[in-house]
């Protein structure tokens with residue numbers, strides 16, 4: 001299994017790693033039992049994501065996808081960020097090995113988890129928006145992983 | 154002044170690579186490589202052929218067999234050449250099952266065997282065999298009395314590895330062997346990691362069959378051995394010609410058989426010295442790592458372990474990311490993390506010794522060899538703490554711990570012998 005140079009670059013030199021003291025919202029997804037957990041802090045001003053920082057416990061691709069996801073969403077409106085898919089994150093990294101695709105799902109989930117609580121708290125959740133959060137109910141570890149507790153998060 | 158992470162990473166480019174994964178495979182000794190090169194050129198005959206080239210090849214093969222037998226203190230007729238350790242394990246287990254299925258269908262093994270053994274057992278279970286998987290203690294040792302308790306009238310085989318490939322623990326095979334003898338049940342032991350590293354004498358161990366592999370002892374990949382005591386009857390695994398006394402088909406790999414004989418003789422000649430030397434390096438590594446890196450535990454037994462094996466768990470971080478940084482810093486190591494395998498489960502061995510998954514994911518295996526030096530350990534003891542610190546800085550678990558909202562499972566001062574009762578209790 002070989003990572004792309006981009007994955008290795010984002011792993012070795014992660015962008016936006018850390019925490020935002022006065023974050024507007026944050027989301028934590030994953031489960032240490034499964035080997036990865038991601039925490040995403042967002043600072044939102046006028047519905048625009050002005051800053052994003054992550055902390056990740058996990059493998060190289062989990063760290064790289066967190067890093068890439070923060071780069072992709074900074075500067076977007078919250079609604080635009082909802083449309084950043086795990087596939088887009090993986091593509092921006094020049095692809096991930098197939099067994100590592102779940103890491104990109106985790107990155108998408110982390111962003112959505114943070115945005116979900118933001119929308120709910122601000123009274124901005126609409127039926128239209130709610131549809132975009134379906135991925136949160138999913139276990140990023142596909143169906144054959146029974147003892148993974150992350151689906152009932 | 155201490156070097157920083159970035160400085161050390163930059164400096165490592167100018168250093169030769171450091172190979173710390175001898176349990177995965179070893180670099181063939183120069184003398185072994187010479188033997189192979191010469192034989193490939195000069196002795197390409199087929200041992201079954203009826204002319205001089207064939208006779209010469211047969212002579213070389215039998216000479217290799219005799220030399221290997223002498224190293225193990227057994228008869229040459231008890232040594233069979235195979236393609237690898239995996240084949241030897243498969244043959245011993247499935248061959249015994251096939252030959253003795255009328256007598257019984259119960260087999261005993263442990264939860265920490267290599268997949269070559271475990272997956273052979275699973276194949277037999279699908280055929281209707283009943284397999285008992287014995288638990289080991291938190292240090293990875295099998296209590297021999299558990300074997301006695303598990304024996305049944307229909308037990309036909311016990312298979313317990315001599316030394317574990319991940320955590321290096323050495324099992325009390327001799328005691329287990331005498332229990333099996335008493336009960337009249339065959340004992341197979343996977344000696345792949347043990348041979349060349351610690352004394353292996355199948356007679357003294359009361360073992361009826363043992364598997365070995367060339368590439369773990371500085372011979373090439375593609376050659377293995379099965380020791381099978383005279384009179385032990387097992388079915389063939391590889392059907393074909395009349396090679397290996399009609400028990401294993403396939404033109405013999407004469408070149409690699411000789412290479413294996415050469416490598417084994419050289420390992421035994423050095424063993425006393427090397428075992429002392431590597432044990433000293435290993436213990437300096439173990440104590441150095443635990444001293445320098447908080448929240449670290451040694452996996453396996455502190456003393457009943459292979460001279461070359463160290464296995465650690467670092468809390469709050471994940472193994473693959475440790476390996477990636479180590480690789481960048483010039484080291485080849487391995488991990489029991491799920492992310493380093495194709496599956497999503499962490500190592501079955503680490504789970505079997507009771508590590509919660511979140512701790513098993515953060516494991517690192519360092520296995521030394523004849524080419525390992527004090528200086529390499531010095532470098533490693535500088536670099537590894539920097540890498541672990543870097544990853545902990547990125548870990549949300551570590552910040553939760555620092556904030557006091559997550560307990561730590563491995564105490565800050567670390568441990569050589571820690572039994573962990575449970576995980577973080579993470580659930581929704």
Ligand SMILES: Cc1ncc(COP(=O)(O)O)c(C=O)c1O
Nearest residue numbers: 237238239267269318345346366
């Ligand atoms: C304990 C043990 N058994 C069996 C094997 C398989 O040996 P081989 O690689 O020669 O098939 C290995 C090597 O990975 C091992 O460590």
